[in-house]
Amino acid sequence: MSERKIFSETLHDGVAISFQADEILHEEKTGHHRLDLIRNSIFGKVLLLDGAVQVTSADEFMYHEMLAHVPLMAHANPADVLIIGGGDCGLAEEVLKHSRVKSLTQVEIDASVLDFSRRHFKDFNAPVFDDPRFQVEIADGAAFAAQSEKRFDIILVDSTDPAGPGAALFTAEFYTNLRRILKDDGITATQNGVPFLQEREFVAAIGALASVFPVTSCYLVSVPTYFGGHMTLGWASDSEKALNVSEDTLRERAAGIETRYYTPAHHRAAFALPRFIEDLLAKARKGAETG
Ligand code: AG3
Numbered sequence: 001m002s003e004r005k006i007f008s009e010t011l012h013d014g015v016a017i018s019f020q021a022d023e024i025l026h027e028e029k030t031g032h033h034r035l036d037l038i039r040n041s042i043f044g045k046v047l048l049l050d051g052a053v054q055v056t057s058a059d060e061f062m063y064h065e066m067l068a069h070v071p072l073m074a075h076a077n078p079a080d081v082l083i084i085g086g087g088d089c090g091l092a093e094e095v096l097k098h099s100r101v102k103s104l105t106q107v108e109i110d111a112s113v114l115d116f117s118r119r120h121f122k123d124f125n126a127p128v129f130d131d132p133r134f135q136v137e138i139a140d141g142a143a144f145a146a147q148s149e150k151r152f153d154i155i156l157v158d159s160t161d162p163a164g165p166g167a168a169l170f171t172a173e174f175y176t177n178l179r180r181i182l183k184d185d186g187i188t189a190t191q192n193g194v195p196f197l198q199e200r201e202f203v204a205a206i207g208a209l210a211s212v213f214p215v216t217s218c219y220l221v222s223v224p225t226y227f228g229g230h231m232t233l234g235w236a237s238d239s240e241k242a243l244n245v246s247e248d249t250l251r252e253r254a255a256g257i258e259t260r261y262y263t264p265a266h267h268r269a270a271f272a273l274p275r276f277i278e279d280l281l282a283k284a285r286k287g288a289e290t291g
């Protein structure tokens with residue numbers, strides 16, 4: 001007899017998304033997280049950490065493509081890339097599609113999430129582990145950023161939400177260290193939550209980014225499992241140059257890279273924000289100015 005169980009996300013107060021588990025594939029308490037892996041008829045494999053959905057087989061491409069390709073295509077020479085978090089390696093897979101990338105360092109705090117995802121999410125992450133450009137460090141991302149001697153063209157922060165182990169990845173101190181380890185013309189992009197449900201977190205995180213970087217913005221992605229409307233990805237750089245790359249240039253850089261969500265036209269469109277998000281962005285930047 002097949003087991004049936006409902007898994008409800010515990011991330012937000014007052015509202016939740018629920019998944020029917022056609023099968024419970026794994027339940028574990030790792031050193032850092034509670035980890036659940038279930039199989040759902042629509043989303044395929046669904047990985048939850050501490051009761052919050054992190055990745056599903058069916059919709060991972062939407063989030064990973066936008067977090068990787070927007071900053072990478074916007075950069076003239078994204079040779080050295082750093083991913084903080086992202087233990088399922090779906091983001092690494094997108095980054096390594098770029099032949100312009102010469103090295104990818106991934107810093108993940110939880111070795112068991114990495115090992116586990118390597119076994120269970122082969123469908124998307126298998127190519128990563130055979131790629132000589134890929135290097136993993138099991139370490140605290142915040143500590144890595146504080147200590148690294150290496151500099152990067154692109155830093156991607158693929159974090160959990162700003163609670164528990166992920167909280168350190170939303171602070172001005174962390175962003176100061178990211179700026180320190182970025183090369184000239186470097187770009188940082190961050191997981192920044194669903195502002196309709198996480199307004200306070202959005203303003204705090206963008207405010208912290210804006211207190212450190214001269215140029216701060218955000219762009220949109222819709223991911224079914226991160227429900228509640230648009231998700232925002234944070235953007236930080238020292239100049240506006242990479243925000244104004246033409247669609248023609250993006251198309252040249254995107255040639256030969258296979259995607260299912262990202263397009264050069266959508267890249268540019270993703271920075272056109274609904275009014276309420278524009279207002280929150282302005283509020284966050286203003287907060288940063290006045291301290
Ligand atoms: N990073 C994004 C987690 C967002 C979770 N939010 C939520 N469930 N509403 C996940 C890691 C993907 N590589």
